[in-house]
Amino acid sequence: MARQTLSQLLENMGSGSAVALARLMTLVEREGREVGRILEAIAPQLxxxxxxxxxxxxxxxxxxxxxxxxxxxxxxxxxxxxxxxxxxxxxxxxxxxxxxxxxxxxxxxxxxxxxxxxxxxxxxxxxxxxxxxxxxxxxxxxxxxxxxxxxxxxxxxxxxxxxxxxxxxxxxxxxxxxxxxxxxxxxxxxxxxxxxxxxxxxxxxxxxxxxxxxxxxxxxxxxxxxxxxxxxxxxxxxxxxxxxxxxxxxxxxxxxxxxxxxGELERRRTTRRQEELLARVEYAVRRRLTDQLELDPALARLFEEVGAGRLDPHSASEQVLRSEFLKNGGEL
Ligand SMILES: Nc1nc2c(ncn2[C@@H]2O[C@H](COP(=O)(O)OP(=O)(O)O)[C@@H](O)[C@H]2O)c(=O)[nH]1
Ligand SMILES: [Mg+2]
CATH class of the missing domain: 3.40.50.300 (P-loop containing nucleotide triphosphate hydrolases)
Incomplete structure (x- = not known):
């Protein structure tokens, strides 16, 4: 989506447009590349x-x-x-x-x-x-x-x-x-x-x-x-x-x-924001790995080895964490 259009949508939502809100919801649901910008833009209003x-x-x-x-x-x-x-x-x-x-x-x-x-x-x-x-x-x-x-x-x-x-x-x-x-x-x-x-x-x-x-x-x-x-x-x-x-x-x-x-509301929200960070990292890592699995024969082999019981999941996870897989997974 063009930069202009996304800014426009955010602006329209800000001025009360339910149509813009619905479109932004669709974008975050689809998990497109705009999600990061949308969440960043609305963060101060939460x-x-x-x-x-x-x-x-x-x-x-x-x-x-x-x-x-x-x-x-x-x-x-x-x-x-x-x-x-x-x-x-x-x-x-x-x-x-x-x-x-x-x-x-x-x-x-x-x-x-x-x-x-x-x-x-x-x-x-x-x-x-x-x-x-x-x-x-x-x-x-x-x-x-x-x-x-x-x-x-x-x-x-x-x-x-x-x-x-x-x-x-x-x-x-x-x-x-x-x-x-x-x-x-x-x-x-x-x-x-x-x-x-x-x-x-x-x-x-x-x-x-x-x-x-x-x-x-x-x-x-x-x-x-x-x-x-x-x-x-x-x-x-x-x-x-x-x-x-x-x-x-x-x-x-x-x-x-x-x-x-x-003060419990703020305490809960503080914990929640931190929990959300952890959940997002977890989700992103998993998603990148599964996406990458289809593209990368070496990673596919690693999964196969673990699946067959020839490589233990712990060592394999260490390999994954040290690898480049996680860094080049596209936008977060
Ligand atoms: N007898 C009775 N039926 C109810 C009551 N509240 C809901 N229902 C009925 O129970 C069914 C399921 O309700 P719904 O609100 O869709 O439940 P949900 O699946 O938990 O969202 C519907 O047919 C409602 O009309 C109630 O207080 N008494
Ligand atoms: Mg229901």
Whole structure:
């Protein structure tokens, strides 16, 4: 893309053009050579948005909650960005279409920007692209950025860790509380929501979660209790009936306040920026290697030797790190 055009796009986005924003999102998603310049250009404008992750099993009602929260945020005269990623549905059919219909009322609202992320096969690619899209929404001056993921894999956990507040959404079904522990969702939740509270078993689920949280608190080493702690709320909602959503919005605001007051927000963001650096290096190295693998017979042989068990992966990795492969991989 011509230099002029990219500057123009950035300028137009800066003056509120949603068309420019969408085009810039496509560029970062495609991972073209412009990504570096885009991220560099928007870096000074980052940090305005309060980012919220919404995760949980498929069908738990995440999209419905995001929809309801968006309505409340708009009523409070805030602008909203929504990012949905769902790697389990590789075709932009069912799930996305459903989201689109559900979010239909917001599509015409200029204060809401909605983006569904395309599935990417490459390791770490989706998480990276999602973070970049969230940054663009932040630079676009969205007050809130909501990101919806299905809480299963590494990508989803990576994305959730990159948000200020994580809502873990569950439904009153047997076995879910065990799943929470397994999926590592317990570690990342700032707010628990039991959605579909119109169904049987919601109360039971809430009690289970509360007990699990109490256990977690009582296991905390004594020294750590001195600092103010966030008490993870367990909320009941009925997203489709608009029940419990104002309370959820309030809990989000309380958590935001909690993070801001104790300096925790800045601490989290500091760690996150450093984590992002590590993740980007990791991703770039891996990508360069796999790209190079197709072009370079020597590297291909090295992989073959390791694959066949004739060369140990450790020595091979030392060879790779000393080689020129990593330096001439094109733009970062
Ligand atoms: N009974 C009931 N159904 C709900 C509730 N919230 C969402 N649903 C329905 O559950 C299905 C999945 O919701 P969706 O928001 O797409 O879930 P997601 O996959 O987590 O994004 C949809 O048919 C919703 O209408 C609720 O509170 N009660
Ligand atoms: Mg959904």
């Amino acid at each position: 940090g305005h948005a309060f980012t919220i992750g919404v995760t949980g099993p498929p069908g738990a009602g995440k999209s419905s909650l995001v929809d309801g929260l968006t309505t409340l945020m708009r009523a409070a005269h805030k602008t909203v960005g929504v990012v949905a990623i769902d790697p389990s549905s590789p075709f932009s059919g069912g799930a996305l279409l459903g989201d689109r219909i559900r979010m239909g009322q917001h599509y015409l609202d200029k204060g809401v920007f909605i983006r569904s992320m395309a599935t990417r096969g490459s390791h770490g690619g989706l998480a990276r692209a999602t973070l970049d899209v969230m940054k663009l929404l932040d630079a676009f001056r969205c007050d809130y950025v909501l990101v919806e993921t299905v809480g299963v894999g590494q990508t989803e956990l990576d994305v959730m860790r990159a948000t200020d507040t994580v809502i873990v959404t569950l439904v009153p079904e047997a076995g879910d509380s065990v799943q929470v522990m397994k999926a590592g969702l317990m570690e990342i939740a700032d707010i628990f929501v039991v959605n579909k509270a119109d169904r049987d078993g919601a109360q039971r689920m809430m009690t289970d979660l509360s007990l699990m949280l109490e256990l977690k608190y009582s296991n905390r080493p004594a020294g750590q209790t001195a600092a103010p702690q966030w008490k993870i709320p367990v909320l009941a909602t009925q997203a489709i009936n608009n029940v419990g959503l104002p309370e959820l919005f309030e809990a989000l605001e309380s958590h935001h306040q909690f993070l801001a007051d104790g």
